[in-house]
Amino acid sequence: MKTFLAACSLAAGLALAGGAQAETVRFWYHFDNPDNPMSKLVEKFQAQNPGIKIEAENVPWNSYYDNLYTAIVGGNAPDAAMVKLFAQPRLVEMGALEPIGDRIEKWAGKADLLDNLLNLNKGPDGEQYYLPIQYVVLYLYYRPDLFKAAGLEPPKTCEEFLHAAKTLTKAPDQYGFGFRGGKGGWDQWGTFVFSKGAKFEKGGLTTPDAIAANQWLIDLHRVHKVFPPSAPNDGFQEILGAFKSGKTAMTIHHIGSSADVVKALGDKVSAAPVPRCGEKAWTSYGDESLAIFSSSDVKDAAWKWITFLAEGENNVLFNQATGQLTVTKSGSKNWKLHEQRFVDATVASLPFASVLPQTPATADFVNTVLPTTMQRALTGQINSEQMMKEIEALLASQ
Incomplete structure (x- = not known):
């Protein structure tokens, strides 16, 4: 009322x-x-x-x-x-x-x-x-106690991120990074793909650099196995729950969840800017x-x-x-x-x-196209190029 x-x-x-x-x-x-x-x-x-x-x-x-x-x-x-x-x-x-x-x-x-x-x-x-x-x-949440025990610093580049994620993965009890493969995960995806040169515009997702950036992200799960097995379907509650319980050593979210993670982890949680994957970093506003x-x-x-x-x-x-x-x-x-x-x-x-360009395609990309294609790519049903071409088709149709 x-x-x-x-x-x-x-x-x-x-x-x-x-x-x-x-x-x-x-x-x-x-x-x-x-x-x-x-x-x-x-x-x-x-x-x-x-x-x-x-x-x-x-x-x-x-x-x-x-x-x-x-x-x-x-x-x-x-x-x-x-x-x-x-x-x-x-x-x-x-x-x-x-x-x-x-x-x-x-x-x-x-x-x-x-x-x-x-x-x-x-x-x-x-x-x-x-x-x-x-x-x-959005920024990177990380476990300073786990990083210190492993002799690691918060990653500033994607190379450092991969090294930290692999080092901190102790499957099946602990994984390096909690990835949001389900609905709402576009901003995590953007951190690793947009900062390597992909652009949310016609032709901007199917360049060799964009396809390679997306493949690098897919490989985190399929090759390096630094995400929990549930990552293709995980949403906000799952990534936050895994981080609070110690299942993951890093994830990406914003200050709105900080009180919740501090309640669970106390001083065993801190934050840093997301890693830079290319010439510049990218995060969601x-x-x-x-x-x-x-x-x-x-x-x-x-x-x-x-x-x-x-x-x-x-x-x-x-x-x-x-x-x-x-x-x-x-x-x-x-x-x-x-x-x-x-x-x-x-x-x-x-x-x-x-921010993503506010076009008629944006809502469909965020709510439907990225989650479904990301899930299929993470489970090996399609590769990076096929995934990016499907997203490109959405942009081309607008």
């Missing part, structure tokens, strides 16, 4: 000094946590900006975008809202978003944003429509941003509100409800929600984090 936050008494629609009426900014967000800080943020903002009233509406996630698209088409869009990158192409196509690039350039808070965030959030046409509000980046809608009559007030949420201690408070990370350099230094070693690994990974 949608939840409306009452405006604070200072600016709850009462006439202001001089007879002026407060501008009302309608803001949509989605927090699963019922004990969220939005009311505190609204009260603080309105105290600082008595000419603006914030009407914040918590819309359930499972219907968030259906409601948003319907509101836009019906001429009843909010003035500003939380938004994700996957929705940006459609929102741009609808003409629903207000460009904010010029505003960002003049905004004092820009210098405090973490490196690469604005670049990652650019629209499909190169315009800036999104202001970052929170993020996660998970996003949440804020946008102003082009239909808004209070764009200046909406801009004040969204920048307030993206700044310093306000952004830290905002993200305490989401479990994701603050987008500011100042907030990252004093972040208390996650243990520092996981924050450090995340921030160190941000400069080379990336």
Whole structure:
């Protein structure tokens, strides 16, 4: 059920000094946590900006975008809202978003944003429509106790990764790496394949380098046997469970799972950026941003509100409800929600984090085509070239 936050008494629609009426900014967000800080943020903002009233509406996630698209088409869009990158192409196509690039350039808070965030959030046409509000980046989880016992350091290259994975595999009790061969494993796959030159575009997956990179990954399982036998079907719960139980010595995920693994392993878990397989590393960026809608009559007030949420201690408070990370350099230094070693690994990974191009093919690739072809390749039903040609066929069909 949608939840409306009452405006604070200072600016709850009462006439202001001089007879002026407060501008009302309608803001949509989605927090699963019922004990969220939005009311505190609204009260603080309105105290600082008595000419603006914030009407914040918590819309359930499972219907968030259906409601948003319907509101836009019906001429009843909010003035500003939380938004994700996957929705940006459609929102741009609808003409629903207000460009904010010029505003960002003049905004004092820009210098405090973490490196690469604005670049990652650019629209499909190169315009800036999104202001970052929170993020996660995937990194390498590893067992420092097992590494130390084997005389190993966290791998910085794929050659070092292979050596560590082979050294730490003691089948059937322990394997070097927990690979997510089932649904949701595209970002692990990308770490090893995109960093070796493959590109998610027509012709970018069937080059000799791309096919060789994918074969290298397949060989980790079929030749070197550093994945558990269950890897072709493993999803998130399986890779995390295997890592927490000591079945695997490494896996790849983000800071959202750090509390769970620390609860199981204590100081026997740490994190590092994913290894570099080619000239550069590649890891997946998970996003949440804020946008102003082009239909808004209070764009200046909406801009004040969204920048307030993206700044310093306000952004830290905002993200305490989401479990994701603050987008500011100042907030990252004093972040208390996650243990520092996981924050450090995340921030160190941000400069080379990336996202898949948001095309009609992306959803099918993530949800269907990669999991099914990856499973068949890991079980020997198809080879790397056949797998990549099947993915290429998806891209060519769009």
